[in-house]
Amino acid sequence: MADILTDPAPEAPDAVPEFPMPRESRCPFDPPPALKDLQAQAPLTKVRLWDGSEPWLVTRYAEQRALLGDARVSADTDSPGYPTKASPDAGEGKLSFIMMDDPEHARLRRMVTAPFAVKKVEALRPAVQRIVDGLIDDMLAGPSPVDLVDVFALPIPSLVICELLGVPYEEHDFFQEHTKTMVRTTATPEERGKASRDVAGYLAGLLGKRLAEPKDDLLSSIAGRIAAGELTHQQATEMGLLLLIAGHETTANMIALGTLALLQNPGQLALLRETDDPEFVAGAVEELLRYLHITHLGRRRAVTEDIEIGGQVIKAGEGVIMVNEIGNRDPEVFADPDRLDLTRDARRHVAFGFGVHQCLGQPLARMELQVVYGTLYKRIPTLKPAAPLQDVRFKSDAFIYGVHALPVSW
Amino acid sequence: MKVELEADKCVASGQCVLAAMDVFDQDDDGIAILLDEQPAAEHLDGVREAVAICPAAAIRLVDQ
Ligand code: SF4
Numbered sequence: 209m210a211d212i213l214t215d216p217a218p219e220a221p222d223a224v225p226e227f228p229m230p231r232e233s234r235c236p237f238d239p240p241p242a243l244k245d246l247q248a249q250a251p252l253t254k255v256r257l258w259d260g261s262e263p264w265l266v267t268r269y270a271e272q273r274a275l276l277g278d279a280r281v282s283a284d285t286d287s288p289g290y291p292t293k294a295s296p297d298a299g300e301g302k303l304s305f306i307m308m309d310d311p312e313h314a315r316l317r318r319m320v321t322a323p324f325a326v327k328k329v330e331a332l333r334p335a336v337q338r339i340v341d342g343l344i345d346d347m348l349a350g351p352s353p354v355d356l357v358d359v360f361a362l363p364i365p366s367l368v369i370c371e372l373l374g375v376p377y378e379e380h381d382f383f384q385e386h387t388k389t390m391v392r393t394t395a396t397p398e399e400r401g402k403a404s405r406d407v408a409g410y411l412a413g414l415l416g417k418r419l420a421e422p423k424d425d426l427l428s429s430i431a432g433r434i435a436a437g438e439l440t441h442q443q444a445t446e447m448g449l450l451l452l453i454a455g456h457e458t459t460a461n462m463i464a465l466g467t468l469a470l471l472q473n474p475g476q477l478a479l480l481r482e483t484d485d486p487e488f489v490a491g492a493v494e495e496l497l498r499y500l501h502i503t504h505l506g507r508r509r510a511v512t513e514d515i516e517i518g519g520q521v522i523k524a525g526e527g528v529i530m531v532n533e534i535g536n537r538d539p540e541v542f543a544d545p546d547r548l549d550l551t552r553d554a555r556r557h558v559a560f561g562f563g564v565h566q567c568l569g570q571p572l573a574r575m576e577l578q579v580v581y582g583t584l585y586k587r588i589p590t591l592k593p594a595a596p597l598q599d600v601r602f603k604s605d606a607f608i609y610g611v612h613a614l615p616v617s618w
Numbered sequence: 619m620k621v622e623l624e625a626d627k628c629v630a631s632g633q634c635v636l637a638a639m640d641v642f643d644q645d646d647d648g649i650a651i652l653l654d655e656q657p658a659a660e661h662l663d664g665v666r667e668a669v670a671i672c673p674a675a676a677i678r679l680v681d682q
Contacts, residue, residue, distance in 0.1 A: 277675055314629075321630035321648035328648075329632075555637075556671055564629050566673035571632045 227255035227265055227529065228505055228605070236602050237469055237500065238546060239533045243267065247534050251518035255529070263291040263527030264520070265506075269538035269558065271518045272530040276563035280513040281528065282309050283565055287510035291527035304443070304450040306565060317568060319433055320447060323372060323426050329571040332371065336579045339367045344587050353594030353617035360584075361463035361614070362388055365456045368576055373448065374425025375414070383407070391457045393606050404449070411448040412441065426451070455569050458502050461603075461610025462573070463580050466496045468600065468614055469548060470585070471593050476550050481585045489582040492550040493574055496581070498557035499548045501533025504609040507561050532558045533609075590618045620680050621665055623652045627676035634672055638664030650676065 229240035246253050247267035255265040266272050275281050284290070285307050305316035322328065343360050350359070366384045369375075375383050389395050389403035415431050422428040430447060433439040439447070470477040480492055506529040515522045522528060536557045537545040543552075560567035567573070585591060593600075594615035601612040621641060630648030634641075641657045641664065642650055657665055662679075669677045 277673070317629065318647060318649075322646060324630065324632070325644040325646075325648035326632040326635040327644065555667065560631075560673075562673045564674055566629060566631050568630070571636075 224254050224256045224262055227257060231602075231604055236597075236600070237465075237472075237548075239501065239504070239531075239537060243531065243534050244537070247538065252520050252522075257292060259292050261292060261527065263289070263508075263529055264522055266518075266528055266530045267534050268518070269535040269541045272532065272535040272558060273562045274517060275509065275515070275528055276507060276530055276558075276561060276565070278515065278563070279310070280511060280515055281509045281563075282512050283307060283313070283509055284309050287512060289525040289527045290510040291508045291529055304446045306450065306454075310564060313564065316439075316443075316447065317564075319438070320426065320430065320451065321568065322429065324568055324571050326571050329575050332368075332572070333575055333579065335371050336364075336368055336576055337583070339364060339371075340579050340583050341587075344584065348588070348618075353615045356467060356614040356616045357460065357464045357611065358613070361460040361467075362391075362456075364463060364576060364580065365459040368459075368572070369452055369455055372426055372572070373451065374418070374423055374427045379410075382410070386410075387452065387456060390453065391460070393603060393612065407452065408445055408449055411452070412445045415441065415444055415448065451569070454567075455573065457608040457610070459573055459576055461502045461608055462496065462500065462577055464614045465500050465502065465610045466577070466581065467584070467591075467616075468593070468611060469496065469500060471591070472597070473548050476548055477585060479550050480581055481589060486578070486582070488550075489578050490574070491553070491555075492581060493577045494557065495548065495550050495552055495554040496577070497559040498536045498542065498554040500609075501536060501559065502609050503559070503561075503607075504531070504533045505529075505607055506531035506533075507565075530558075530561075532561065588618045591616055592618065619656070619662060619665075620682050621652060621655055621657065622678045622680060623650055624676045625649055625651070627674045629674045629676075631673050634668035634677060637668040637671060641665055642668060 225242065229242040231240045246265065251268040251271040252264050252266050254262050256262050266275055283306065305313045343363055347354060347359055363384060366387050367380065370380055370383055386403045386407045389399055390407065414427055418428040418431040419434060422431060427448065430444050434441055434444050483489065509528050511522045511524055511526050511528060513524050536559060539545050541556065560570045594617040600614065603610050603612060628650045630644065632644060632648065634650050635644055638661055640661050641654050643653050645651050665679055669679055
């Protein structure tokens with residue numbers, strides 16, 4: 209007994225690495241070196257979170273895909289062992305079906321899959337092209353340098369989701385201002401809370417209008433579910449809010465961080481600028497999704513039954529975190545994974561997750577990014593950073609990775 | 619070679635359509651439909667890709 213008190217066991221808690229790990233300033237696009245070391249050592253390791261809990265960190269691609277596709281793995285944040293969020297900030301409550309398990313998850317998700325079908329998304333492409341061209345026209349007519357996040361990257365997903373949901377054009381400004389506040393990391397929690405309550409109130413009102421007078425938009429079809437008794441008004445509003453939020457930060461950061469990565473890799477940027485081949489652009493989007501890992505803190509789940517995987521047994525009630533940024537850099541799957549190579553076939557990346565919760569909006573995100581990457585650098589061929597790389601502030605501790613601002617000139 | 623699709627499992631990600639347009643389509647709700655159970659050899663690579671990227675493991679390619 210005395211021995212135990214004076215001599216701590218060698219594998220005392222200190223042996224468990226903390227997560228998330230600090231990034232190295234050398235390359236803001238690479239995962240933390242400590243994460244890469246863990247991946248080289250084993251497919252799964254225990255890590256310690258800010259609250260002292262110790263879930264499994266799943267670092268390799270094959271195990272990540274297997275667990276994300278396993279019905280014994282729960283996305284319900286109330287499941288025992290669910291890993292708490294990366295920071296103690298008071299996060300949002302349950303965000304509709306992404307935090308539920310089947311069969312309820314499937315029931316709710318299927319209500320909103322229709323507009324994300326590949327052909328429906330394709331039909332929106334001209335509207336997205338108009339939005340992107342309009343924002344570039346405004347940029348070119350305005351001052352230079354300018355913050356690309358503010359004038360281009362954030363407005364795009366905002367305007368596109370308005371189009372999809374059916375938010376009237378006259379109300380775009382209100383909507384865009386509020387959604388900007390909701391995702392701005394420099395906003396205070398009070399400001400963010402107020403903005404999201406205002407938008408939820410606005411959406412609830414709009415749902416009421418569509419219930420009375422349906423149109424051909426997604427809010428009308430959600431309102432139809434209320435009329436059919438399949439959703440409460442509250443559930444419908446949550447769903448509208450989920451669709452609104454999910455596509456915002458992710459797409460905006462893919463646009464800004466992607467542009468920065470390309471500006472740092474002029475040879476790759478030239479490939480995009482010089483091509484007229486939509487397939488090349490589509491492939492480039494996949495590679496940037498693989499390389500950039502916007503959702504760098506991983507997919508969180510709780511295990512509901514013992515699972516044997518990667519030489520370990522994960523017990524029921526333990527948490528797992530699948531860090532896709534490192535899965536997408538697994539050398540077993542992607543040769544020379546730390547190189548940005550727009551010509552490679554990167555389609556198997558897990559940037560959108562895997563399994564039944566894989567991102568619902570991915571066809572829309574892909575199309576938006578194809579339009580952006582296929583247009584911006586052609587229309588502003590002299591686009592360049594207006595601040596040195598070391599002055600760009602990265603969102604290392606935010607739930608979604610990216611840059612706070614990206615000053616550019618041309 | 620024969621393609622099998624379990625539409626019950628499909629989560630409407632559309633990845634199969636992107637990988638093999640001649641073999642897969644989506645219904646009005648985005649759920650995958652099989653256009654061609656026995657695709658010609660030139661479509662098989664696309665089908666294999668669809669099998670590999672379908673997040674719901676809803677597609678299989680079986681030997682007959
Ligand atoms: S890839 Fe799989 S989940 Fe996605 S639409 Fe096709 S069958 Fe459905």
